[in-house]
Amino acid sequence: MSEFFDASFVPAALARETDDRAWARAMLEVEVALAAAQAEVGLIPASAADAIASAADAISLDPAALGREAARTGTPAEPLVRALRAEVGGDAGGWVHHGATSQDVVDSAAMLVARRALAQIEPALAAVAESCAALAERHRATPMLARTLLQPALPTTFGLVAARWLVGVDDARRRLREVAERRLAVQLGGAAGTLAVLGADGPAVVSALARRLDLGEPTLPWHTLRGPVHALAGALDEAAGAAGKAALDVVLLAQAEVGEVAESRDGDRGGSSSLPHKRNPIGSVLALAGARRAHAAATALTGTMPQEHERSATGAWHSEWAALRDALALTGGVAATMADVLDEIEVDAERMRANLEASGVPELEAETYLATAGAFVDRALERRR
């Protein structure tokens, strides 16, 4: 993520939830919750947990410096833990990160970041769906040319086109929600994935930690079981692709020779400095670019599945962090951009009719296709109730 390249792809609020500082803060929260969970089950003194919580509030983090130190041990967790221990000081400092390994902190923090990002991605996708539903309803009977292989096929309605976008987005939302509910789990296994240091209290600590972080409780530590990351990446990719489908149709329908929709000129978006006559569907173009980038990030994440023994040795795990951030931020960006685009899209029903008439497609009884297309629109809308 870079401000220069990504500010037009990712909304500021989502960028903040996924940036360096957000990750570092999430790692601190994991340490705080871990200490609290251990105090809760009587494994460490409550006073130590309190001291750790206070220090985490007070500490001033420099993510860039942590990043540079990460080269020594391979993760930013180690310098962060060291810094937190120093901030806590005394005996309590010794309880920081008790029984945990660096990957516990990074993975749990990643899941926190993911959950918070999803809390912004989901409303953006919902807004896309709402706009699609509104368009489907409004244009339930707006005749339009269906195009297959970009050639005129038969009549359809713009309502059905919008209903199709809607179903794609709603399907992806359901998948994303299920992944969020079932597969985002806390990570806690300790150096060897046995939690031996915590002895018989291990399972209780995992439960308490999961509850405190509002994450799922895994069957086993998943240091080298990357199913959760794979499932999340896939769901994000489907969501970006589903919103991207609407973007693609907008770009094609906005061609001057087609002219059936246009992005709003809101705030002068889509203008061209060199060609004042132009009206580019720039939101949709950027959404498509974002969907391509989200797909690349998701593919990087789904390609790291077989990892060695108890901890990845050939870079698979270390390559996940930036890709996860990208997948979250870009998917949310695609959704937010298309929510904007579809909320204000201009539909030219006259041009749709004119193109249909000029197309030379066989005459169908309007009554018939309006009825069958309308029935499909209704199905798509009913499913939402």
Added chain:
Amino acid sequence: MSEFFDASFVPAALARETDDRAWARAMLEVEVALAAAQAEVGLIPASAADAIASAADAISLDPAALGREAARTGTPAEPLVRALRAEVGGDAGGWVHHGATSQDVVDSAAMLVARRALAQIEPALAAVAESCAALAERHRATPMLARTLLQPALPTTFGLVAARWLVGVDDARRRLREVAERRLAVQLGGAAGTLAVLGADGPAVVSALARRLDLGEPTLPWHTLRGPVHALAGALDEAAGAAGKAALDVVLLAQAEVGEVAESRDGDRGGSSSLPHKRNPIGSVLALAGARRAHAAATALTGTMPQEHERSATGAWHSEWAALRDALALTGGVAATMADVLDEIEVDAERMRANLEASGVPELEAETYLATAGAFVDRALERRR
């Protein structure tokens, strides 16, 4: 898929369910079921549906010839429909493919092929899980060295290693089952996705067709809504990766310098023509190769999400067929190979203990780590009950 390269990746029975003939037969079944569904709702004569069913039984298909003819219209459905019409002949011939478009047939057939392939993939994955569970139980208290970044970490047990494989595979199976149950849907939309030709009977025909083919009923035709394909590809990829995780650990543990497991010499597998002393973990190597190929195929499928208007115009849809076949066949192959490997794997508990002792890792109370690792093994096993 090629016999030379793929026979060692894909079991013969699964190859048969996904080969050229299987796809062509599935396309015929779709046409037969479509006619039957239309007869059921009174849209076409029952006698026509019967004639179509008989002709589909009688017709002799040449998939290669159909493939060559596909270049003219872009899909093998068109020449197949033509051949079937000719075989049926007479008035009944006119009812073949009534109201449908080529993609209806190809997509519905793809879902049939997928369902049948899954009927072989799932038992193979179940067998992998069974072997893992048996190993986890048998070696619940077999001490072993945990390795992180391929370096000695702390003690664990082989039972926990096997339990980890088990959880990975079981998680992937659950995802695959859910995709199979919820997202494999029949395709029927006609030339423009409105089913206008079927008039008010459209929805009833879709229902009947779905029931007859034992596939889900979609909200809308999904010609350019590729979520179902995306979800299936992702679930297959996770399954191949989960089995691949076990394969990777086997390859690493089978290193001569480690020597903790070995693939069985069953049928001389793993021998080397030039080096008789060698004992290669060839099943696991091929499974890892298969998992890489399955990932490539899955990625090709997840990369085709935004498709144009009512039918893909830039090759996205046309590029799915071979990739779907590969993803199905290779995932099943990985599972079948690892089911074999794990069923007969030789575990050297003595060597595990010796390596652990030689590793110089801190002495932990055996009691402690056997208890905590054992508790995790139990969790993994209990989840299956």
Added chain:
Amino acid sequence: MSEFFDASFVPAALARETDDRAWARAMLEVEVALAAAQAEVGLIPASAADAIASAADAISLDPAALGREAARTGTPAEPLVRALRAEVGGDAGGWVHHGATSQDVVDSAAMLVARRALAQIEPALAAVAESCAALAERHRATPMLARTLLQPALPTTFGLVAARWLVGVDDARRRLREVAERRLAVQLGGAAGTLAVLGADGPAVVSALARRLDLGEPTLPWHTLRGPVHALAGALDEAAGAAGKAALDVVLLAQAEVGEVAESRDGDRGGSSSLPHKRNPIGSVLALAGARRAHAAATALTGTMPQEHERSATGAWHSEWAALRDALALTGGVAATMADVLDEIEVDAERMRANLEASGVPELEAETYLATAGAFVDRALERRR
């Protein structure tokens, strides 16, 4: 590769050069050339080399059976060598595959297959370039609307559009030629990559083998140095993408609402069974699908670079075979298809002018843009002389 799915993507002659039988034959040729090279330097009896050559001519190969046996050792080379030894018989049989390892045979055969496939791919690309050059020349001054972000920009000429396709294809051809000349090397390293069995004669045998197979002589055995495969895959991918660029423009210009080009109706290609009014740019659609598939295959190949020690242990090498075949066959298919499409493309200069006039783009002096566009066309054409 499958006949059903791939016959419309890959010309029959190229399919034959890359199919199972072609690979198995190439492997035999490698064994024959190896024996001849060894006889040449006096390492084995000339009579043994002759006997091996005769047996290779006489032997009847069943690629499918070899493929099945490959599961035992992980490569089809081992059963093939065994079969050849049996066919040769006697003492001479003992000299088959002398000092070589299975990967020597498979990799050298892969390079042979690649060279032969390139001998078909290159003329197909040359034909694409020729057609582009002819179009560029013929339409040097045919005014047309330039479109950016699919919106009207300013005037250009169709000649410059075709010249752009030309430059893309010519650049890719140059890269492909260089890879063919410099990086396709014979493989010969023996079991450990030292060629120890051949003693001081090793280098001379490598030279002779390279000469006999008309392949390059590598600095070292490249069993786990996959640069040659990476470079080849990349060059194929650029070629498929360059031809795909022309295909994409054709699909877009062929839209009914644009109507500036059309694929020829030669042999009824592009018709639709359900919609007789349609005229699909099916060649270009299939070429785009082929380019997507070629990219997926190339990506699989470029993703296998770091391989373990002296021979890949985690499936990277074993995953290359099918991907290499696909990359070769599909790139050639894209080129052949576009050579056809562009050879017969119908250009509607009237419609181009009409669209330009209707576009509302600023009036430029035709003299000016015809001159500047023409100058670019000339540059592209001159570079070919």
Added chain:
Amino acid sequence: MSEFFDASFVPAALARETDDRAWARAMLEVEVALAAAQAEVGLIPASAADAIASAADAISLDPAALGREAARTGTPAEPLVRALRAEVGGDAGGWVHHGATSQDVVDSAAMLVARRALAQIEPALAAVAESCAALAERHRATPMLARTLLQPALPTTFGLVAARWLVGVDDARRRLREVAERRLAVQLGGAAGTLAVLGADGPAVVSALARRLDLGEPTLPWHTLRGPVHALAGALDEAAGAAGKAALDVVLLAQAEVGEVAESRDGDRGGSSSLPHKRNPIGSVLALAGARRAHAAATALTGTMPQEHERSATGAWHSEWAALRDALALTGGVAATMADVLDEIEVDAERMRANLEASGVPELEAETYLATAGAFVDRALERRR
């Protein structure tokens, strides 16, 4: 790129050459050089060119703000040009960006950034090669076990292992150098790719611009001819993979059970906070992670080849920027990290000999394999002279 995640992947100096500010500065340089080139051929007043150069020196850029404004038009070039025009002011301001389009500026700047990054990547790769050459020479006759499929094969030498790394890196360097010399070209085509606004002076301006920016002169504007980007991405990917090959071998040889090499404990790198006994090959692990990420970025870049008409409409171009930065920065990071690792690597020749003897591989005459392996080492070293 993020400081938290990427500081351990990318050297600070290379990060500076590829960061937001570097891109924005490069874009300014393009505008300055464009004006100078146009003044040179007499197209604009020399005083305007001077004023533009002065303003570019004086202007204070906020890349983040430019990034946010980019959402309106789709590229950061437009707000940057606007800011520069304002800074120049007066009549001279009107000559800023004369005849150019946004993509001209971004693409030319991307090539500048690439050239500068390559000026750091190449020495890092050279250092890797130097270290490999030194190891190859020093260990020319250090016996060691060759391993195929991670199983003992036959004896080799560590010198040959290092020579293999060397050849891989040198091959990749040659390819990268050729791409740098031949394919990094300036971009200048104007709004429609015809340079019509520059009239007959267009070609001379392109030449002068190329000369001033020390970039190649393209045959045609390459707005939608992405061969240069494809070729660059591929060459970077091969380089990262070639260095990654060495990293993979180091990780495997550093396994405690193998123990033949170790990364230096320089500056405490490779320690573990929780396990003081550990000595992780963390440089190599991070290099492998970087190679995976570089491959993902390169794949994103090679996947954008077919772009629409005169300017990409479906996000392909817009998705290139961040991927190009990643590919450059990460490849350089892999090289720099491995240069460090190999410079200080500890080689345990005793352990190599002991492992070889314990391996049970057939006894070869040491004389023989030392001679054949040595001959290969010499070939690899000689090629460098």
